[in-house]
Amino acid sequence: MIDLATPALDQLVAAMGAQPFVVLTGAGISTPSGIPDYRDSQGVRRGRQPMMYQEFLGQPNARRRYWARAMLGWPRIRQARPNAAHQALAQLQDAGRIAGLITQNVDTLHHQAGSREAIELHGSLHRVLCLDCGQRSPREAIQQQLEAANPYLAGVDAQQAPDGDTLLDPAFEERFQVPHCPHCAGERLKPDVVFFGENVAPATAALAWEAVHQAGGLLVVGSSLMAYSAFRLCRAVVDQGKPLLAINFGKTRADELLQLKLAEPCDQLLPQLAQRLLR
Numbered sequence: 001m002i003d004l005a006t007p008a009l010d011q012l013v014a015a016m017g018a019q020p021f022v023v024l025t026g027a028g029i030s031t032p033s034g035i036p037d038y039r040d041s042q043g044v045r046r047g048r049q050p051m052m053y054q055e056f057l058g059q060p061n062a063r064r065r066y067w068a069r070a071m072l073g074w075p076r077i078r079q080a081r082p083n084a085a086h087q088a089l090a091q092l093q094d095a096g097r098i099a100g101l102i103t104q105n106v107d108t109l110h111h112q113a114g115s116r117e118a119i120e121l122h123g124s125l126h127r128v129l130c131l132d133c134g135q136r137s138p139r140e141a142i143q144q145q146l147e148a149a150n151p152y153l154a155g156v157d158a159q160q161a162p163d164g165d166t167l168l169d170p171a172f173e174e175r176f177q178v179p180h181c182p183h184c185a186g187e188r189l190k191p192d193v194v195f196f197g198e199n200v201a202p203a204t205a206a207l208a209w210e211a212v213h214q215a216g217g218l219l220v221v222g223s224s225l226m227a228y229s230a231f232r233l234c235r236a237v238v239d240q241g242k243p244l245l246a247i248n249f250g251k252t253r254a255d256e257l258l259q260l261k262l263a264e265p266c267d268q269l270l271p272q273l274a275q276r277l278l279r
Contacts, residue, residue, distance in 0.1 A: 008262050009269065013276045015245055015260060019216025020099035023089055024230060028222020028248060030107055032083040032267040034076060036160055037222075053195035057131070060178075063188070068176040070191070071146040072158045073166040074139065077125050082113035085221065088270035090114040097277045100211040104223060104230055106193045119207050121200055121229055123193035128179075132186030142179045142189065149177040200229045212236055217243035221266050225253040 027037035055062045082090075090113040092098045101118040103110055106125045110118040128137045147154070152175070158166035179189050194200055200208075212218060218237040223246075225231045234254040237244050245260045246252060247269055255261070262269065 008264060009272055009276065011260055012245065012247075012262060012269075012273055015217070015243055016097075016219065016273070016277065020097060021217045021219045021243075021245075022100045022102060022211050022215035023098050023219045023221060024223065024233060025089075025101070025103045025105060025110070025221045026223025026225070026230065026248075027105060029085050029266050030080070030083075030105055030109055031222070032085065032265075033080045033107075033109060035080055035107055050196045053198035056190065056195060057188075060187075064176050064178050065170075065173050067146065067178050067189075068150075068153070068173045069158065069166045069168045071143065071150065071153060072156060072168060073160060074125075074143050076160055077107055078140065078143075080107055080109060082109045083267045085267040085270040086110055086113035086115070088274040089221075091274050092277060095278055097274075098219075099215040102208050102211060102233070104227060106191075119204065119211060121194070121204060121208060122227075123191070125191050125193060127192035129190050129192045130181040130183060130186055131188035131190055133181060133184040135181065135183040136192060137182050137189075139191070141182065145179045145182075146177075149179070194229075205229070208233060209236065213240070215242070217245065220244070220246040220248060220252070220254070221270070222248060224248070224251065 027035070031037050051062060051066055056066060086109050089098065089101060089110065093101060093115055101110055101115050102121060103118055104121050106120065106122050108124050108126050126139045128139055128142045153172060156172060158168045160166055178187055180187055181189055212233050218234060220234065223230055225234060231253045234244055234257055238257045243259050244254065244257055246254070246258050247262045247264060247266050249263050
C-alpha cells in the first residue's frame with residue numbers, strides 16, 4: 001500500500017492541486033478488475049495481431065472467428081466490476097477536483113463506478129452495431145443468441161485476451177453460427193467499438209479535444225499511449241503549455257513529454273490521491 005506521505009504522492013498532489021485536470025485512462029486501470037491489458041513494459045503488444053477493421057468488414061470468415069472467440073470472452077467483461085481506481089476517479093469528479101474523464105477502455109467500468117459522461121474514445125463492448133441497418137442492440141441479448149445457436153461451445157476453456165477476446169483453437173470456429181441483427185436479421189454485426197484501422201468517431205474526438213482544451217492539465221492512468229487517438233491528446237496538452245502527468249508501469253509513447261511519471265499501482269495510488277485532494 002502506498003504511504004500517504006511518500007514523495008511521489010506529494011508531487012502528484014502538488015501538481016493537481018490547482019486547476020482541475022482531465023484524466024485519460026487505458027487498459028492498466030482495469031487489470032485489477034480482471035481484464036487483461038495489451039502491452040508489456042516496453043509497450044510491445046502481447047500475443048497475436050489484432051483483427052483489422054477492413055478484415056472484419058470484408059470477410060465473413062473473419063466475423064465468424066471474431067464472434068466465436070467473443071462469445072467465450074464476454075462473460076469476463078460482463079462480470080468485471082470497478083476497482084478502487086475507478087471509484088477514486090468518480091469521487092474526484094463528483095467533488096469537482098477533476099474536470100472530466102476520457103477512457104480508451106471499452107468495458108464501461110468508469111460508468112459503473114459513477115463517473116459522469118466519461119468519454120469513451122473507442123466505444124463500448126456492451127453494445128453491438130448492425131452494419132446493415134445501423135441499429136444498436138445490447139451485447140447481452142446477442143450473447144443469448146450466440147449461446148443458443150452454438151451449444152457445442154458450452155464449457156470450452158479458452159485463454160482470455162484483451163477486450164473480451166480469447167485464444168480459441170480454430171477447430172472450434174468452423175461450424176460456428178454468427179449472430180443476426182434483431183432488427184433486420186442481417187449478419188454483419190459488429191461490437192460498437194473502434195477496431196484497429198478504424199477512426200474514432202468525429203463527434204467523440206471533438207468531445208475529447210474540447211475536454212483537454214478546457215482542463216488545467218492531463219493525467220494519464222494505465223496507458224502506454226501507443227494508440228494515436230490518445231497520444232495526440234497528450235501532444236495537444238503540451239502544445240498548450242499545460243502539465244502532462246502519468247501513472248503507468250513501463251514505457252509510454254509520451255515519455256519525453258511527461259513532467260511527472262509514477263510507476264505505482266493505480267488502484268492504490270488513486271484512492272490515496274483522492275483522500276489527499278478531498279481533505
